[in-house]
Each structure stands twice: as structure tokens, then as C-alpha cells.
Amino acid sequence: MNIHEYQAKELLSKYGVATPMGKVASHEDEAEQIAKDLDSEKFVVKAQIHAGGRGKGGGVKLANMLDEVKRLASEILGMNLVTHQTGPEGKLVSKVLVEEASNIATELYLGMVIDRATEKIVIMASQEGGMEIEEVARTNPEKILKEYVDPTVGLLPYQCRRIAYFLGLKGKTVNKAVKFIIGLYTAFTENDCSLAEINPLILTNDGDVYALDAKMNFDDNALFRHPDIEKMHDPAEEDPTELEAKKWGISYVKLDGNIGCLVNGAGLAMSTMDIIKHHGAEPANFLDVGGGATADQVLQALKMILSDPNVKAIFINIFGGIMKCDTIAEGVISAAKEVGIEVPLIVRLEGTNVELGRKLLSESGLNIITGSDMRDAAAKAVEAAK
Amino acid sequence: MSILVNKDSKVIVQGITGSAGLFHATQCREYGTQVVGGVTPGKGGTDVDGFPVFDTVEDARRITGANTSLIFVPAAFAMDSMIEAIDAGVELVICITEGVPTLDMVKVKKYMEGKDVTLIGPNCPGVMTPGEAKVGIMPGYIHTPGNVGIISRSGTLTYEAVWQLSELGIGQSTSVGIGGDPIIGSTFIDVLKLFNKDKDTEAVILIGEIGGSAEEEAAAYIKENVDKPVVAFIAGSTAPKGKRMGHAGAIISGSSGSAADKVAALEDAGVRVCPSPAEMGETLKEAIS
Numbered sequence: 001m002n003i004h005e006y007q008a009k010e011l012l013s014k015y016g017v018a019t020p021m022g023k024v025a026s027h028e029d030e031a032e033q034i035a036k037d038l039d040s041e042k043f044v045v046k047a048q049i050h051a052g053g054r055g056k057g058g059g060v061k062l063a064n065m066l067d068e069v070k071r072l073a074s075e076i077l078g079m080n081l082v083t084h085q086t087g088p089e090g091k092l093v094s095k096v097l098v099e100e101a102s103n104i105a106t107e108l109y110l111g112m113v114i115d116r117a118t119e120k121i122v123i124m125a126s127q128e129g130g131m132e133i134e135e136v137a138r139t140n141p142e143k144i145l146k147e148y149v150d151p152t153v154g155l156l157p158y159q160c161r162r163i164a165y166f167l168g169l170k171g172k173t174v175n176k177a178v179k180f181i182i183g184l185y186t187a188f189t190e191n192d193c194s195l196a197e198i199n200p201l202i203l204t205n206d207g208d209v210y211a212l213d214a215k216m217n218f219d220d221n222a223l224f225r226h227p228d229i230e231k232m233h234d235p236a237e238e239d240p241t242e243l244e245a246k247k248w249g250i251s252y253v254k255l256d257g258n259i260g261c262l263v264n265g266a267g268l269a270m271s272t273m274d275i276i277k278h279h280g281a282e283p284a285n286f287l288d289v290g291g292g293a294t295a296d297q298v299l300q301a302l303k304m305i306l307s308d309p310n311v312k313a314i315f316i317n318i319f320g321g322i323m324k325c326d327t328i329a330e331g332v333i334s335a336a337k338e339v340g341i342e343v344p345l346i347v348r349l350e351g352t353n354v355e356l357g358r359k360l361l362s363e364s365g366l367n368i369i370t371g372s373d374m375r376d377a378a379a380k381a382v383e384a385a386k
Numbered sequence: 387m388s389i390l391v392n393k394d395s396k397v398i399v400q401g402i403t404g405s406a407g408l409f410h411a412t413q414c415r416e417y418g419t420q421v422v423g424g425v426t427p428g429k430g431g432t433d434v435d436g437f438p439v440f441d442t443v444e445d446a447r448r449i450t451g452a453n454t455s456l457i458f459v460p461a462a463f464a465m466d467s468m469i470e471a472i473d474a475g476v477e478l479v480i481c482i483t484e485g486v487p488t489l490d491m492v493k494v495k496k497y498m499e500g501k502d503v504t505l506i507g508p509n510c511p512g513v514m515t516p517g518e519a520k521v522g523i524m525p526g527y528i529h530t531p532g533n534v535g536i537i538s539r540s541g542t543l544t545y546e547a548v549w550q551l552s553e554l555g556i557g558q559s560t561s562v563g564i565g566g567d568p569i570i571g572s573t574f575i576d577v578l579k580l581f582n583k584d585k586d587t588e589a590v591i592l593i594g595e596i597g598g599s600a601e602e603e604a605a606a607y608i609k610e611n612v613d614k615p616v617v618a619f620i621a622g623s624t625a626p627k628g629k630r631m632g633h634a635g636a637i638i639s640g641s642s643g644s645a646a647d648k649v650a651a652l653e654d655a656g657v658r659v660c661p662s663p664a665e666m667g668e669t670l671k672e673a674i675s
Contacts, residue, residue, distance in 0.1 A: 114488055116568045116598040116635070119495045134640040151496045192489055221634055222487035224462060251632040255624075266566055266632025267540020267595050270621035271663035277624045278662045286625070288632035319542040319549070320525060350549060351525045373553075374546065375664035 001218045003232045004048045006097040008214035011191070016183035017198075018176070019211045022099030024048065031073035031098045035066055040100035045072045048095040050237045052132075052215070053083030059093060062101060069098060094236065102210055107200035108167050109133060110181065112188050121149040121188065123181070125163045129200035155185040173207045180209050191229055192222030241304050248300045249290050257282025259385050260305035260314040260343075262298070264289050264323045272317045275374060281382040284311045293323050298331020303339055313344045313385035315377060320351025327353075329360035336366050344369060344384035348377035388515040388560045389535070389580040389587070390478060390504065391419075391454065395519045398452040398476075399424040400443065400459055400467045403434055407458035410482075410523050411437060414456070417520040422450035443467075443474040454478040456512065456521055461485035464508055468494050468571075472503050480521055481507035481571070488634070491569035498571075505571025509633070511541035511563035514548075522563065524548075532557015534670060535581040537574055538593035539566050539600075539635070543621060543663065547591050550667025556674075559587040566595070566633030574604035582612050589615040589674050591666060592657070594648055596622035597636045601648035609655035615673040618652045619660045620645045 003011075006024040013019050021038055025031040035043050043066070047059030054060050059081045061072040073096050082090035107129030115122040125145045128136045136143055145166040147159045157178055164177040180201075188196045195217040202212045223230045235243055245252035251266065259276050263269035266288045273283040285308065289301045305314055318328045328349065335341065348371035349357050361368055369384065371377020397414065401407040402424025412435060415421045423438040423446050430441030440446035443455060455471040457464065457480065464483040471479045486508045498505060506513055512522015516529035524545055530552040538544040544563050551558060562577050564570055574592060581587045590612075594601035601620060608616055622631055622638075623645035630637045638644050649659045660669045 114492065114568065116600070117603070119492055119569050121492070132640075134642075138641070151492050189489065192487055194488065219488050219634075220630075221461060221485045222489065225487075251630075253626070253629050253631065255626065263542075265540055265542030266636055267538070267543035267593065267621045268546060268663075270540075270595060270625055270631050270636065271543055271546070271619070273624045274621060275662055275664060283624065286629075286631055319545045351528070351545060373550075373664065375662070378664070 001220055001223060001229070001233055002050045002237065003216055004050065004095070004234065005046065005214055006048055006095070007232045008216040009211065011216065012184065012187055012211060012214055015187040017180055017187065017211055018209060019214065020099045020102050022097055024095050024097050025073060026077070026095050028070045028074040028077060031096055032070040034098040035063070035069040038100050041065070042101035043069050044099045044101050045069060045076055046097040046099065047076050047079070047081050047093040048097055049081055049086070049091040049093060051083045051085035051091060053085055054081065057081050057083040059083070073098070102202055102212060103205050104202045105205045106203040108203065109199050110184065110201045111195070111197040111199065112184065112193070113195050115148070118148055120151065121185070123147045123149065123155070123159070123163065123185070125167055127167055129202070133199070149185070154189070155182060157182070169203065171207065173203065173209060176209050191226055192219045193217065194219045241307060245304055248297055250297060250301050250304070251286065251288040252304055253286040254308065255283050255285050257284045258310045258312040259381050260284045260308065260311040262287050262289060262301050262305060262314065262316045264293060264318050264320070268317060268319055272315060275378040276315065276382060279378050279382040281385055284308050293327065295327055295330040295334060298328055299335045299338065302332065302335040302341070306339060306341065311343060313346060313381050314341070315381040316345065316347045317374065317377060318349050318351065320349070320353060324353040325349045325351055325357025326360055329357040333360065333364045333366065336364070346371055346377050346381040346384060348374060387584055387586040388518060389577070389584050390506070390513045390560060390562065391515050391519040391521045393518040395454045395521065396420050396422045396450060396452045397454045397456055397521055398422060398443070398446045398450060399437070400455055400457045400471065402426055402437055402439060403429055404458055408434060410458065413526070414520050417526040419519040419521060422452050443470045443476065447474045447476060452476065454480065454521060457481040457483055459483060461487070465490040465494055468505065469497055472498060472501060477503060479503060479505045479571070480510070480512050481505065482510065482512060482523055483507070484509045486567065488568055491567065495569060506562065507565040507571055509567045510565035511544060513563070514561045516558050524561070524563070528552055529561065530557040533559050533586055533588040535559050535584065535587040535590045536561040536593070537577045537581070537590065538563050539595050539633070540593060540621060543593050546663060547593060547666045551670065554667045554671055556667065556671060559584060566635050568598060568635040574600050575607045578604060578607055578612060582614065587614065589617070589670060591670055592616055592618040594618065594620045595633065595636050596620070596625050596631065596638050596645050597633070597643040599642065602651040605651035605655040605657065608657060616657045617660065617666065617670045617673050618657045619663055619666050620648045621663065
């Protein structure tokens with residue numbers, strides 16, 4: 001799960017991570033009032049959407065005087081912000097963060113992720129602030145310092161000092177950076193983050209370090225123990241069907257093709273997309289109905305697929321392990337009765353209770369095309385969608 | 387021979403009184419696996435469908451002589467259960483539970499360091515040695531005893547591979563689902579090492595998917611160490627970037643974790659990579675003939 005910059009900054013400031021003074025506004029008057037309350041001469045107005053590249057897209061503006069804040073806020077609020085991460089359709093801006101402008105001496109980079117290869121939290125630091133870290137890693141890998149954290153002892157101050165020295169910090173700024181990095185790490189571990197990125201981390205002319213921007217992602221698997229984080233979720237940032245799917249415990253990702261897929265298991269669901277492509281067509285979605293799906297979840301999954309007007313055929317590919325084939329069959333039958341399925345339905349069933357599942361389907365009176373195996377079913381689905 | 391589990395494996399089920407735990411304990415027993423009991427704290431001394439229930443893994447291990455544990459507890463308790471099994475001296479811990487927090491797995495992996503224990507999973511279908519022991523949630527009847535080892539990050543795609551092999555009359559030595567999470571107990575390399583040593587495994591099918599670099603690391607290992615034929619399939623060549631594809635670990639982040647990179651690394655290591663998931667069995671047949 002992702003949160004907005006303003007939410008990340010609010011959370012981080014509780015952990016002693018220095019951030020510029022500021023507040024979020026959803027109206028231009030509110031933005032002006034926030035600016036008035038800040039003890040500053042210049043201000044920054046920042047669009048709050050999850051995608052990166054907001055500045056280049058015109059979603060981040062500097063106000064050289066108080067009077068400009070209201071105008072800039074009114075320009076940004078309600079705009080459809082297009083960045084390299086939003087896709088061409090862009091994202092509607094409904095909130096802006098109004099902050100004091102910082103006097104920036106240097107822009108740096110600080111990030112934390114869970115490194116899959118070493119199975120540890122890794123902290124990455126670079127003097128190349130403001131750039132995408134992947135780009136730096138590709139072109140100048142020597143410009144990135146990586147510190148790995150041993151989970152037994154956690155992040156140690158000496159590691160933070162190493163990072164600070166690598167970033168070129170000196171004197172009392174080193175201590176400020178140590179406090180900053182420890183704070184970020186504590187926020188990361190206490191809230192089960194999967195990513196925390198401060199880009200840029202700025203050094204001011206006064207020798208202070210601030211998080212000029214902040215991005216935090218959280219491990220969906222751990223949200224059960226962080227109800228306060230879960231409350232920060234902004235449903236406007238997500239595809240409504242994907243959101244609906246989550247409520248039902250279904251993984252759904254909308255794609256651009258015309259063959260709807262209903263599969264159990266993520267690997268098989270991806271492979272089902274792959275084999276449709278292999279046969280010359282495009283999948284309309286990724287859909288993993290889960291390992292232990294109920295008939296009701298199958299019904300909901302079919303409704304989601306049918307809500308996509310591009311869908312010209314549905315390919316149900318089930319290999320029952322935890323999931324029993326008769327459960328799938330019951331779901332399909334009740335969906336057909338409830339919503340009506342007008343497009344061709346291609347079903348391939350194998351696994352636990354397969355005979356019972358096939359029997360239920362064949363006795364249901366539904367018009368179903370049966371696939372004997374994955375290739376056969378994929379070929380029939382591609383043909384049916386033509 | 388086989389790897390990890392066989393007819394002598396003595397299995398206990400942690401979370402045996404839950405519906406999934408009991409259903410699959412029963413299925414495993416019906417397949418012929420020695421399921422010698424289960425653990426549910428507070429229900430020790432009772433009996434569920436003929437399985438003796440213990441309060442702790444330690445009691446279960448001491449009284450039944452179990453060497454393998456199969457975990458079905460909810461995700462919030464999975465770290466506790468895995469470490470309880472490790473501390474009780476269980477040699478093989480298989481965690482089926484889905485949705486375990488990643489930072490919990492960071493701790494579990496650190497805790498396991500230097501200990502003589504193998505962890506498979508979490509978020510996996512388990513381990514199956516056809517004709518001997520089914521320790522997991524896979525449908526038993528699709529398997530055939532034989533000489534092909536299978537390692538996979540996906541559950542249902544593993545069944546797909548097994549089914550294709552069995553349809554072609556090719557049996558399996560052992561099938562291992564290592565799980566779809568970013569951090570897992572045993573990696574491709576850990577299991578490849580076992581298959582490489584196993585006299586009865588003549589060839590291996592490796593099933594990977596987008597996300598992370600485990601397939602690339604496996605490719606490097608195969609290039610240096612494995613002479614047995616290896617066939618692979620990588621799921622997710624049509625998956626969009628930045629979207630989690632069901633499994634917590636199946637996501638292309640930035641420029642890393644794409645199917646194309648994995649396929650290239652494996653092909654470079656001499657692995658035959660199937661272009662279609664429907665061709666895993668046929669490709670393996672070609673590789674061994």
C-alpha cells in the first residue's frame with residue numbers, strides 16, 4: 001500500500017525525521033491560510049498524488065510571496081496531472097501540500113528497501129539527489145553506498161555515520177543525519193514498510209537536513225497489525241475494480257486485451273495471460289481467485305470480469321489444490337444464473353474433485369466450451385474472442 | 387530416492403484443528419503419509435479425526451518422533467509457529483500459510499542461520515514425493531513416481547507441470563513448491579543442490595516468475611554446478627511493470643525482475659526455457675531423450 005507525501009511526512013516527523021513545516025489543503029483558501037500560519041517568506045505548493053515526476057508535470061510550484069499561494073493552489077487543485085508514472089490518462093489532484101520553501105545547499109538521496117537477495121533491510125545513499133536511484137545504479141553504481149542491516153541488532157549509529165560521511169556531511173550535521181536515518185529506519189520497521197525513500201534529502205545552508213520529499217510503501221501482508229496505516233489508504237488512487245477485488249480477497253489487475261481470465265494461483269494466472277498472448281491474443285485481466293476460494297468469490301470474480309466491456313470471451317483455468325473444482329463449478333453456475341453470461345465461456349478444470357466439478361457444469365445446462373488442457377483451452381478462447 | 391520427504395517422514399500439522407489444517411492432514415494421511423499428530427495450543431490431549439493433538443511442537447515431537455512439520459496457522463502467527471518448530475528440533479518445516487509479513491521472514495531467516503533445519507515456504511503448496519509422501523496441499527492423484535525433480539515459486543503452476551509430465555508417462559522424484567513471497571525459507575539454489583545430489587533425479591523443471599533475481603542466481607548456480615538437464619518456464623512475460631501479480635514477490639520493480647532477463651540468464655546457463663506453459667512436459671521429454 002502507498003500513501004501520499006504529506007501522510008509520509010506526518011508519520012516520519014513522529015519519528016524525529018526532520019521535514020519542512022507545512023500542511024495539506026483541499027481548497028485554495030485553506031492553502032492560503034496554511035501559508036499565512038507558516039513563518040516563511042517563500043512557499044512550495046505540491047500536488048498530492050502517488051505518482052512520481054510531479055514537478056516536471058507542473059504539479060509542484062514555488063510561490064515567491066504569500067499572495068501567490070492561493071493562485072497556485074487553485075491552478076493545481078483539480079488539475080489532471082500527467083507524469084511518466086500516471087500514464088497518459090493522468091491523475092486528478094484533490095489535495096495540495098503547502099510548505100515553507102527551504103534554502104537548499106545540496107540535494108542528496110536516502111532510501112530503504114527489503115533486499116530480496118540478502119534478505120535484509122538495505123539502506124541506500126547517494127549524493128545524486130533528485131535523480132532516480134535506478135538510473136544512478138545503472139550509470140554510476142559507485143556513487144551509491146549500501147548499508148545492510150542485521151535484524152538481530154538493527155541499524156547501528158556507526159552505519160548511519162558511514163552514510164553521513166559518504167554523503168559528504170560534516171560537523172554537527174553528521175549527528176543530525178544520524179538522528180534522521182535512525183528515525184527513518186525505526187519508522188520503516190515499526191510500520192512494516194516495503195520502501196521508504198527520501199529523494200531529495202536536502203542539506204540547507206544552515207547545516208540542517210530535511211526530507212524535501214518522502215515516499216513510503218507498506219507491506220500489504222502486514223497491514224493487519226497497522227490499522228492506523230491502513231486508514232491512510234486513499235481509494236481515489238486505485239482502480240475501482242481492483243479495489244473491489246481486494247475486498248473479496250481476489251487479486252485483479254486490469255489489462256487491455258479482450259479475453260477475461262479467471263484462474264486460481266498467481267503463477268497459473270500469469271501463465272494463462274502468457275499463453276493467450278502466445279496464441280496471438282491479449283488478456284483482459286490478471287485474476288487470481290485465491291487458493292481457498294468460495295463459490296461466492298468465484299461469483300464476484302466473474303462479475304468483475306464481466307464489468308469490463310472489452311471482454312469477448314472468458315477463460316476459466318483452474319487447477320485445484322486447496323480449491324476444489326466443484327466449488328469453482330458452483331460459482332460459475334450461480335454467476336450465470338445471477339448475472340447472465342453472454343460471452344463464450346471456456347473452462348479447463350483439473351485437480352481436487354475434478355469429476356464432480358465437470359459433472360456439475362455439464363448438468364447445469366450452461367453453454368460451456370470445455371478445454372482438455374491449457375493449450376486446447378487457450379486456443380479455443382482465442383478463437384471464441386475473434 | 388528422493389529429496390526432503392519420503393515414506394519414513396513423520397509429519398505433524400501445526401494448526402490441525404483449523405478447517406484447512408484438518409482437511410489437508412486427512413488428505414495427506416489418505417495419500418499414505420505418516421501424519422502422526424498435530425498441534426493446537428489449548429487442545430493438547432484431545433483427538434481430532436484420529437490425530438492426537440498436542441499443546442506444543444516440543445510435546446508432539448517428543449511423543450510422536452516427528453521430524454517434519456506442516457504449518458497451516460493464520461499469517462499473524464506464522465513466524466511464531468515456524469520458530470517454535472525450529473526450536474523443537476524439527477528437521478523440515480513446511481509453511482503453507484499465505485500472507486506472512488516480509489519483515490517476519492527477515493527475522494525467521496536470520497534466526498535459522500547456522501541451525502540444522504530446512505524451511506520450505508511460506509505461501510507454498512508443500513513437498514511431494516510421489517508414491518511415498520505428500521506433505522502439502524497438492525492434489526495427490528496427478529503425481530507419478532519417477533525421476534524428474536520440480537522446483538517452483540507457484541503452486542498451481544507446479545501442478546500443471548506435474549500433470550503434463552504424468553500425461554506423458556514421465557514420473558517425478560520430488561516436487562517442491564518454494565513459495566511466492568519475496569523472502570522464503572529455501573531458494574531455487576537450496577533445492578537445486580539437493581536434486582543435484584539425488585541419484586534418482588535425472589532432470590529438473592524449474593518454474594519461476596517475475597520479480598526479484600532468484601532465477602538469475604539459480605542460472606548462475608546451474609551454469610557452474612549442474613550437469614543434469616534443466617528445463618524452465620518463467621511466468622509473467624505479459625505482466626505490466628509495477629503491478630503485484632497476486633504473489634507478494636511477483637512484481638517487476640523499475641527495470642529489475644522482468645521475465646525476459648530471467649529467460650536470458652537461464653538460456654545462457656544452458657537451460658531449455660519453454661515459450662509456453664503448455665510445453666513444460668514436452669520440453670522436458672525432449673531434454674531427456
